[in-house]
Amino acid sequence: MEPLNNKQLSTPKLYLLTGLILLAVGLLFGISGAIQYLVPDYLKEHFSFEKIRPLHVTSILFWIILGSTGGVVSYLQQYNNQKIKYPFLLKIQYLIFSITILTILIAYIFGFFGGREYWEFPPILALPIAIGWILFIINFISSVNSFRNQPVYIWMWMTGLVFFLFTFIESYLWIFPYFKNNIINDMTIQWKSAGSMVGAWNMLIYGSSIFLMEKISSNKKHGHSIVAFALYFTGLFNLLFNWGHHIYTLPTYQYIKHISYAVSMTEIILFSRIIWLWKDSVTTAKKHFHYAAYRFLLAADLWIFLTLLLAILMSIPAINIYTHGTHITVAHAMGSTIGINSFLLLAICFDILHDTCIPIAVNIKWLNRGYWITNISLFIFWISLIIAGILKAKWQMSASPEPFSVMMLQLRPFFGLFFIAGTIMSIGFYLILYPLIKNQIVCYINQSKIK
Numbered sequence: 001m002e003p004l005n006n007k008q009l010s011t012p013k014l015y016l017l018t019g020l021i022l023l024a025v026g027l028l029f030g031i032s033g034a035i036q037y038l039v040p041d042y043l044k045e046h047f048s049f050e051k052i053r054p055l056h057v058t059s060i061l062f063w064i065i066l067g068s069t070g071g072v073v074s075y076l077q078q079y080n081n082q083k084i085k086y087p088f089l090l091k092i093q094y095l096i097f098s099i100t101i102l103t104i105l106i107a108y109i110f111g112f113f114g115g116r117e118y119w120e121f122p123p124i125l126a127l128p129i130a131i132g133w134i135l136f137i138i139n140f141i142s143s144v145n146s147f148r149n150q151p152v153y154i155w156m157w158m159t160g161l162v163f164f165l166f167t168f169i170e171s172y173l174w175i176f177p178y179f180k181n182n183i184i185n186d187m188t189i190q191w192k193s194a195g196s197m198v199g200a201w202n203m204l205i206y207g208s209s210i211f212l213m214e215k216i217s218s219n220k221k222h223g224h225s226i227v228a229f230a231l232y233f234t235g236l237f238n239l240l241f242n243w244g245h246h247i248y249t250l251p252t253y254q255y256i257k258h259i260s261y262a263v264s265m266t267e268i269i270l271f272s273r274i275i276w277l278w279k280d281s282v283t284t285a286k287k288h289f290h291y292a293a294y295r296f297l298l299a300a301d302l303w304i305f306l307t308l309l310l311a312i313l314m315s316i317p318a319i320n321i322y323t324h325g326t327h328i329t330v331a332h333a334m335g336s337t338i339g340i341n342s343f344l345l346l347a348i349c350f351d352i353l354h355d356t357c358i359p360i361a362v363n364i365k366w367l368n369r370g371y372w373i374t375n376i377s378l379f380i381f382w383i384s385l386i387i388a389g390i391l392k393a394k395w396q397m398s399a400s401p402e403p404f405s406v407m408m409l410q411l412r413p414f415f416g417l418f419f420i421a422g423t424i425m426s427i428g429f430y431l432i433l434y435p436l437i438k439n440q441i442v443c444y445i446n447q448s449k450i451k
């Protein structure tokens, strides 16, 4: 048996552990969804695609939300060198979130829906999530004390926290007849809130990643640098305005579309920065590659590059008309939530959890294999969705389209590839998750034995 140390499980670590378990569960639902692409009747009676998709997407979204929360709280405590102001509120928030998430998943299993895309659960369950988030904001603001001369990550966390609440509430405006009765306004707000919400959680995750990068490089200057703040404002600008590419196909005001297109193009600045710094990161990679957290940061860097390339192409109105409603959108959503959000969160998890009770180093060989398997298969997974999307886009825009069933037959080989690559990618993820989850659970079981 591995030796135990005294690094115990704390509330922020519990957020990360719960997030990791949700990711493990979400992957299983993802594989079932991929099988249903190929065999639509698979598990149809009790777990049709209408149930599997929300089960998958909700588990994954809450992995991102709980992972971001655990990361922000852990790093805020490290930055302040003291505990969060109200540890009790953090525990209540955890309880609210975990009970609500469990209720949501059970509601889906028994066929209770009523919500909109991404939040398909009965709308009443959004209330505890919003209340938990408000507790988080109160705890965060009380712990920061002053916002003067703070590094960029404090601003990113604050912005992400406030905008997440704002966009979450916005995504529920449809319950009021004033918004619901005007279909164009309703859809504009719906798609806008989904786009901006991603920007909000990106702020939380990017903030934690910058803190982590400072920690790895032992360079405290980065968080105060002009480049870091320029990136923050570009991110904020995009959070506020870049959602416009979600509504190109709606008959709304032209100027909204023009502004959003121009804003999307500012992302090129981020894009060129990544290329510019890539050379540097390759040389530093040699120094830090042994460090699991650094390795996931590096993988995310590559996926930021690929995702931005796809996003910039999708923001061009003439291309967007084709890609809208195809698997290219799914590739964009999954590429960014896996390659960027999940990899950055795994880097954060490895940094925070690597020595809870049992050092991760004990399982490093499996971790290495998992890392390469996940990255290579993710690329194939992503490409297969893009090709399926291109074929569907051609069919959608064709003047004399073939029957739907003929088009779906053409997509089958790519759905097959998607399923195989997705299953292998999940195996890779499980190899990565196993030591992380096992260490925490062993820690929890043995907590009473450790001083």
Ligand code: HEM
Residues within 6 Å of the ligand: 023, 026, 027, 029, 030, 031, 032, 033, 034, 037, 053, 056, 057, 060, 329, 330, 331, 333, 334, 337, 338, 342, 418, 419, 421, 422, 423, 425, 426
């Ligand atoms: C970390 C891992 C994963 C993340 C973060 C993730 C994220 C997502 C997201 C955000 C969506 C919604 C996409 C949209 O609405 O456009 C989605 C849908 C989906 N995912 Fe995943 N996913 C993951 C792993 C997987 C795996 C391994 C598989 C299959 C083997 C899979 C299969 C699916 C399927 C079939 C859908 C439904 C797409 C549709 O509606 O047509 N996912 N996933």
